[in-house]
Amino acid sequence: MTGKAITVTSGKGGVGKTTVTANLGAALANFGHKVVCIDADIGLRNLDVVLGLENRIVYDLVDIVEGRCRLRQAMIRDKRLPELFLIPAAQTRDKSAISPSDMVTLADDLRAEFDYILFDSPAGIERGFRNAVAPADMVLVVTNPEVSAVRDADRIIGLVEAEEKGPARLVINRIKPEMVRRGDMLGVDDILELLAVQLVGLVPDDENVLLSTNRGLPVVLDGKSKAGLAFRNIARRVMGEEVPFMHFDETGGFLNRITRLIRPGGN
Amino acid sequence: MAGILDRIFGRDRKSAHLAKERLKLVLVHDRTDISPGVMELMKDDLIAAISKHIDIDAGDVRIEMATEGHEQRLIADIALRPPRRR
Ligand SMILES: Nc1ncnc2c1ncn2[C@@H]1O[C@H](COP(=O)(O)OP(=O)(O)O)[C@@H](O)[C@H]1O
Ligand SMILES: [Mg+2]
Numbered sequence: 001m002t003g004k005a006i007t008v009t010s011g012k013g014g015v016g017k018t019t020v021t022a023n024l025g026a027a028l029a030n031f032g033h034k035v036v037c038i039d040a041d042i043g044l045r046n047l048d049v050v051l052g053l054e055n056r057i058v059y060d061l062v063d064i065v066e067g068r069c070r071l072r073q074a075m076i077r078d079k080r081l082p083e084l085f086l087i088p089a090a091q092t093r094d095k096s097a098i099s100p101s102d103m104v105t106l107a108d109d110l111r112a113e114f115d116y117i118l119f120d121s122p123a124g125i126e127r128g129f130r131n132a133v134a135p136a137d138m139v140l141v142v143t144n145p146e147v148s149a150v151r152d153a154d155r156i157i158g159l160v161e162a163e164e165k166g167p168a169r170l171v172i173n174r175i176k177p178e179m180v181r182r183g184d185m186l187g188v189d190d191i192l193e194l195l196a197v198q199l200v201g202l203v204p205d206d207e208n209v210l211l212s213t214n215r216g217l218p219v220v221l222d223g224k225s226k227a228g229l230a231f232r233n234i235a236r237r238v239m240g241e242e243v244p245f246m247h248f249d250e251t252g253g254f255l256n257r258i259t260r261l262i263r264p265g266g267n
Numbered sequence: 268m269a270g271i272l273d274r275i276f277g278r279d280r281k282s283a284h285l286a287k288e289r290l291k292l293v294l295v296h297d298r299t300d301i302s303p304g305v306m307e308l309m310k311d312d313l314i315a316a317i318s319k320h321i322d323i324d325a326g327d328v329r330i331e332m333a334t335e336g337h338e339q340r341l342i343a344d345i346a347l348r349p350p351r352r353r
Contacts, residue, residue, distance in 0.1 A: 180283070
């Protein structure tokens with residue numbers, strides 16, 4: 001068995017990397033896979049609280065790398081999802097405590113035991129980003145339907161290719177269908193045309209995400225929420241299934257198609 | 268181009284449309300690292316080079332970057348002066 005390493009990253013901060021990592025991890029585990037989520041955002045630890053495992057941390061990622069504990073000692077098992085594990089980030093250190101090759105070694109040590117090894121990356125294009133993508137077999141870039149987030153996603157997609165980790169796959173998070181319909185939010189078609197990248201997930205803006213984060217229970221475990229369904233779909237696509245994408249922007253998509261008919265040669 | 272026309276004719280003032288048109292330009296410049304200022308310089312050089320051979324209308328020359336997927340193209344649209352009747 002050789003596990004697949006998947007890194008969740010973005011250019012801009014706050015677009016939903018940690019939320020995507022936690023929910024993708026929980027969904028994959030719920031589908032019966034053995035999953036470890038690793039918080040690579042050193043100094044800004046968050047994956048622990050989103051997963052609701054913050055009270056059980058003893059050791060962290062930097063402790064593993066610096067040899068203060070064994071790998072197994074730093075892994076926290078989720079009691080609700082026994083196939084899900086977390087390796088938390090160090091809170092009082094910075095990105096330079098770890099190198100890209102440390103991350104590669106760590107992933108390789110975990111591949112034998114786990115089906116999926118997920119890395120939650122810090123925002124940005126510096127050391128933390130390079131650490132997080134170094135071990136990746138697949139990179140998910142998260143963005144929001146918003147000018148600066150899309151611009152930064154384009155940068156990151158280019159950097160992922162430059163690190164020979166491409167093609168990156170895109171998650172568009174926090175879509176507000178109503179605004180897209182009014183023509184006041186970039187639609188899925190618009191973003192895909194701009195970024196020319198493969199899509200792996202569309203997640204609506206959903207207040208259940210906040211509610212479940214308050215509780216420390218990933219929203220994907222909430223059977224009814226729209227965001228939960230979106231995350232389960234991402235997990236199935238990662239598992240190799242063909243899952244149709246939800247439609248958020250019927251009208252926008254339709255209008256776009258008409259515009260294309262009117263201006264065939266247009267760019 | 269289409270974006271400019273749309274704005275002039277007020278055909279499409281939705282903010283998402285503006286966001287997309289702005290992003291198109293920004294991404295082209297980000298990806299190629301060519302600033303609008305450099306584009307102007309290139310335009311002047313192009314006009315000078317082509318004028319040596321044919322009569323063009325220097326006031327009616329446009330050059331712009333276009334994106335197709337991850338491929339960038341430099342597109343020049345150069346108006347010739349109307350040829351004299353022989
Ligand atoms: N689909 C969504 N709907 C509503 N809120 C969301 C959604 N995704 C993320 N959020 C919220 O956005 C904020 C930032 O998300 P987070 O995952 O921490 O981003 P990042 O890790 O990229 O900094 C959090 O408050 C989170 O609850
Ligand atoms: Mg985060």
